[in-house]
Amino acid sequence: MCDxxxxxxxxxxxxxxSGQARDAALLAAAVVVVLxxxxxxxxxxxxxxxxxLVAAIGAIGLNLLMGSAGxxxxxxxxxxxxxxxxxxxxxxxxxxxxxxxxAGVGLPTGVAALLGVxxxxxxxxxLAPLASxxxxxxxxxxxxxxxxxxxxxxxxxxxxxxGTNGRTIPALNVLGYTFASSQSLxxxxxxxxxxxxxxxxxxxxSRPGRALQALRDNPLAAxxxxxxxxxxxxxxxxxxxxxxxxxxxxxALAFQTVQPAYFDFNLSVQYLAMTIxxxxxxxxxxxxxxxxxxxxxxxxxxxxxFLPFVNTSGSLGSSGLTxxxxxxxxFGIAIIxxxxxxxxxxxxxxxxxxxxxxxxxERRARPSARGPAQAD
Amino acid sequence: xxxxxxxxxVTLGSLYALIAFAxxxxxxxxxxxxxxxxxxxxxxxxxxxxxxxNAHLGFWPAFAISCALVTATSMLIExxxxxxxxxxxxxxxxxxxxxxxxxISTLTQHVIGxxxxxxxxxxxxxxxxxxxxxxxxxxxxxxxxxxxxxxxFALWFRYTTWGIAMRAAAEDSATAALMGVRxxxxxxxxxxxxxxxxxxxxxxxxxxxxxxxxxxxxxVAFSTxxxxxxxxxxxTTGAVVGGMLIGLVTAITQGYESHLTFLGASLxxxxxxxxxxxxxxxxxxxxxxxxEVSRV
Numbered sequence: 001m002c003d004x005x006x007x008x009x010x011x012x013x014x015x016x017x018s019g020q021a022r023d024a025a026l027l028a029a030a031v032v033v034v035l036x037x038x039x040x041x042x043x044x045x046x047x048x049x050x051x052x053l054v055a056a057i058g059a060i061g062l063n064l065l066m067g068s069a070g071x072x073x074x075x076x077x078x079x080x081x082x083x084x085x086x087x088x089x090x091x092x093x094x095x096x097x098x099x100x101x102x103a104g105v106g107l108p109t110g111v112a113a114l115l116g117v118x119x120x121x122x123x124x125x126x127l128a129p130l131a132s133x134x135x136x137x138x139x140x141x142x143x144x145x146x147x148x149x150x151x152x153x154x155x156x157x158x159x160x161x162x163g164t165n166g167r168t169i170p171a172l173n174v175l176g177y178t179f180a181s182s183q184s185l186x187x188x189x190x191x192x193x194x195x196x197x198x199x200x201x202x203x204x205x206s207r208p209g210r211a212l213q214a215l216r217d218n219p220l221a222a223x224x225x226x227x228x229x230x231x232x233x234x235x236x237x238x239x240x241x242x243x244x245x246x247x248x249x250x251x252a253l254a255f256q257t258v259q260p261a262y263f264d265f266n267l268s269v270q271y272l273a274m275t276i277x278x279x280x281x282x283x284x285x286x287x288x289x290x291x292x293x294x295x296x297x298x299x300x301x302x303x304x305x306f307l308p309f310v311n312t313s314g315s316l317g318s319s320g321l322t323x324x325x326x327x328x329x330x331f332g333i334a335i336i337x338x339x340x341x342x343x344x345x346x347x348x349x350x351x352x353x354x355x356x357x358x359x360x361x362e363r364r365a366r367p368s369a370r371g372p373a374q375a376d
Numbered sequence: 377x378x379x380x381x382x383x384x385x386v387t388l389g390s391l392y393a394l395i396a397f398a399x400x401x402x403x404x405x406x407x408x409x410x411x412x413x414x415x416x417x418x419x420x421x422x423x424x425x426x427x428x429x430n431a432h433l434g435f436w437p438a439f440a441i442s443c444a445l446v447t448a449t450s451m452l453i454e455x456x457x458x459x460x461x462x463x464x465x466x467x468x469x470x471x472x473x474x475x476x477x478x479x480i481s482t483l484t485q486h487v488i489g490x491x492x493x494x495x496x497x498x499x500x501x502x503x504x505x506x507x508x509x510x511x512x513x514x515x516x517x518x519x520x521x522x523x524x525x526x527x528x529f530a531l532w533f534r535y536t537t538w539g540i541a542m543r544a545a546a547e548d549s550a551t552a553a554l555m556g557v558r559x560x561x562x563x564x565x566x567x568x569x570x571x572x573x574x575x576x577x578x579x580x581x582x583x584x585x586x587x588x589x590x591x592x593x594x595x596v597a598f599s600t601x602x603x604x605x606x607x608x609x610x611x612t613t614g615a616v617v618g619g620m621l622i623g624l625v626t627a628i629t630q631g632y633e634s635h636l637t638f639l640g641a642s643l644x645x646x647x648x649x650x651x652x653x654x655x656x657x658x659x660x661x662x663x664x665x666x667x668e669v670s671r672v
Binding site: 066070072074130133134136137138140141142144145146148149151152155156265269272273276321322325328329331332333334335336339340343 | 409457460461464466467468470471472474475476477478479482483485486595598599601602604605609642643645646648649650652653656657
């Protein structure tokens, strides 16, 4: 019987073919599910789903920098802020609100979105020389600084950013169609996510991707092999910047307003958690990590009532932890546990499980095959 | 005005120097940039306040228990989270402590909420005046304590067996281990010292002119990163000098901010980072760091 299972498994593998074909099949199945979901879910979950899809885009962007290029970059929120605010400034016409001038360009929203993405890419490019000059920890500290400098600018450049009140975001309008409903944003985010995933996947499997991995694993050896380090680093910063810009613009569209407080260190830590949980260097893993980190707080808020220490009632008198706090603690523990026990993240669990199962089946199959030989 | 700001900057700088020293000592022992140190500071202030005022223990016992608790937390993190991961990359060890920080910060933030936790400390809001300079008594005590700790550790590193073992382990851990230095104990002591310093500095940073235990101490810890980075993360001298510098620059910027209103209200929060980027661009090894030797 075990032989039967093992051979069925082998046949299944043959049918699925290479890893690439299997990924494609999985992707197709996932796409069908996420296409139908917004029609079935309640508005709350559609909204949550939009944020999960947008987060997945951002996580892929961060993963390119951290996982594939090995950059200790802890300020993805800085990139997102650039994307969000660029869109806000470019899409809104100049106005006089609450006694203060608010700058704006008033471009068509589609153009503003593209330029917002481009602006984030340019910021990425500007950071590249800084990054290739600093060592690992210098860069980590510089990126922490980037978060604080970003907060400072967002708080104080009130003419551009609206200060602590932030700015309102107009809905995206492309060729007469307005992305106003959560459903439409879902499909928009999904399209962007698929495009981003395909791009990241292709990048990593192509020559520049290999160069990046070589550069991450041993910069000096990579250089000796002819990898142009500053050039490759600049490329990945632009790529990550552009992807983060897409995430930033989409975040702004989903929130319909942007405020400085959102883009703080905690947001960056969330994306760090997505990357670690998903697995460094794997775009698919980044998507999985983003889903978990975005969905867990909402799941705890909706269904966590049975946990004794959770306060889901929202009443101020209760001393229980909020769903957000519970999830943060869970993510903290998860970061530690994953780094220690599953350094490859969720992306490594699938193949690992398959190997384990196969190994188990083979071990079971072997004694029966060897039976007669042992009797001799 | 300037004299007073400099005095304030020196007292603040002495605390920043201590915090930067706490970063460097764990980095030298375990190659871990401890992102959780900020949450240790908050914890130090919060536990002191909770025991001193809310549990009526009195300030000094509360402070002692708080220091013991923060030190123990730091040691447990070293023993059970960091030590099994020694040898992994700087990135992995750094992100590990970000996970720790997330847990502790969430808990302290939850307890503090929007309440104020006064420490019930003996200094209160007393201000001492010398000629034209007036300083909060708490800040002056902080300066004295910081100096005592600094000199104490300098002598300890120089002359005691433990101090020599720690320096040897930081210099060349494999050789030190062969000479009989127990690396596990050395790194645990390093984390204990780091935790103790965080407990003390956290308490002082929560006294007047701060209102009480304060979640923004996490930002203060991050702003001393540049101080540690100035010394290339492995130089205690660099950390102390960098900490003093950043304290001075922060205090002076904060003092003159009202004259520079066009630059906004929180310029002092970013000055350390701007200074750092400029210095690191000139010399990536920092001002005091050892040059990195690379092998393929």
